[in-house]
Amino acid sequence: MMVLVTGATGYIGAHTCVELLAAGHDVVAVDNLANSKVQVLSRIRELTGRDVRFYEADILDGGQVDRIFGENAIDAVVHFAALKSVPESVAEPLRYYHNNVTGTLNLCARMARHGVRRIVFSSSATVYGASVTMPLTEDAPLAPVNPYGRTKEMIERILRDVYESDNAWSVALLRYFNPVGAHPSGRIGEDPNGVPGNLMPYITQVAVGKRQELVVFGDDFETDDGTGVRDYIHVVDLATGHLKALDRIAAGPGIHTYNLGTGTGYSVLEMVRAFERASGVSIPYRIGGRRPGDAAVSYCDPTKARTELAWTATRGIDEMCLDSWRWQSQNPRGYEAG
Ligand code: NAD
Ligand code: UDP
Numbered sequence: 001m002m003v004l005v006t007g008a009t010g011y012i013g014a015h016t017c018v019e020l021l022a023a024g025h026d027v028v029a030v031d032n033l034a035n036s037k038v039q040v041l042s043r044i045r046e047l048t049g050r051d052v053r054f055y056e057a058d059i060l061d062g063g064q065v066d067r068i069f070g071e072n073a074i075d076a077v078v079h080f081a082a083l084k085s086v087p088e089s090v091a092e093p094l095r096y097y098h099n100n101v102t103g104t105l106n107l108c109a110r111m112a113r114h115g116v117r118r119i120v121f122s123s124s125a126t127v128y129g130a131s132v133t134m135p136l137t138e139d140a141p142l143a144p145v146n147p148y149g150r151t152k153e154m155i156e157r158i159l160r161d162v163y164e165s166d167n168a169w170s171v172a173l174l175r176y177f178n179p180v181g182a183h184p185s186g187r188i189g190e191d192p193n194g195v196p197g198n199l200m201p202y203i204t205q206v207a208v209g210k211r212q213e214l215v216v217f218g219d220d221f222e223t224d225d226g227t228g229v230r231d232y233i234h235v236v237d238l239a240t241g242h243l244k245a246l247d248r249i250a251a252g253p254g255i256h257t258y259n260l261g262t263g264t265g266y267s268v269l270e271m272v273r274a275f276e277r278a279s280g281v282s283i284p285y286r287i288g289g290r291r292p293g294d295a296a297v298s299y300c301d302p303t304k305a306r307t308e309l310a311w312t313a314t315r316g317i318d319e320m321c322l323d324s325w326r327w328q329s330q331n332p333r334g335y336e337a338g
Helices: 011-022 040-048 062-071 086-091 093-113 147-165 199-207 235-250 268-279 303-309 317-330
Strands: 002-006 026-031 053-056 076-079 118-124 170-176 178-180 214-217 232-234 254-260 285-288
Touching (some): 011 040, 011 076, 026 062, 093 118, 147 170, 147 254, 178 199, 178 235, 199 268, 199 317, 232 317
Parallel strands (some): 002 026, 170 254, 214 285
């Protein structure tokens, strides 16, 4: 297939491009570089021996998106492009709704115009909100608690309505749990701007001496050790999940929702210990207050993806930590060094 990947130079996008190219698909890539660096493209080439056709463009720009569809015979779209910081979305809701929701409306309108009706969408476990019933199945109630999560819920609804209006569409809504890790080569990985908001990049930056200590956000949750529990998933497993979802939507029209996670939860302190084991580096930490809105526990039931997509996450917590560490230690300044 010729696949248009939006947000292709981002963390998950880059890993998915590698897997798509390795599987023999052609990739047309679009990104406005709002949260990524163009250097990732040469790393993708280095890993796969193949080029993506890259457009530095904003999906909000209808003319540019039209041009991309006009110049390439796109079979399907994998749509990662979005802003993803929860605190930023609380501070700047209009920017988040505009970028994520309007960007998707614009993309889908152009897809329809060019007769492309297959889309894999990056949704998130945050659409579930702080549900009390674990593990989360796809039919758990949706209750996002911040604007970022609400953009994902809205886009899911929009895509459902689009499908209802025209049953020729073929849509996969993928709800990711907590992506961590990096390509085993150490050549591509997560390169966040500024202070990392997520646990794993914070830990790896402490490990390379970029940050002094980890602050654990609360140790008084109702969990075994009192710290928050999440379903961490290796980014390469996540990337292969997209290939399986593409196969599914290429098989025929419909709309399908899948959790992509391992189904196992680990606490913050378990992650710290696993990282120390994998890297041999000790991670100083102190216990701080809870982060507003944080759930105690979140992990999924991955059965639906296993049975319908024949996909399952195969990489465990040690591999996640080892690969995160390899990337961070070999690229202490991320892609900056070229
Ligand atoms: P990322 O920020 O690394 O990648 C997103 C990419 O989209 C960036 O390269 C950014 O420059 C680009 N982009 C943003 N707005 C754009 C626009 N208007 N036009 C063109 N490009 C634009 O994030 P990621 O971690 O790779 O996440 C990819 C997707 O997965 C996002 O939709 C995110 O919301 C979703 N997601 C991520 C996580 C996570 O923890 N990383 C969890 C659940 C869901
Ligand atoms: N966390 C932490 N310190 C940090 C970042 C995160 O203790 O600097 C905790 C957070 O409270 C949660 C877990 O690590 O329990 C995962 O947080 P992350 O932001 O990576 O994912 P999310 O909470 O969005 O699932």
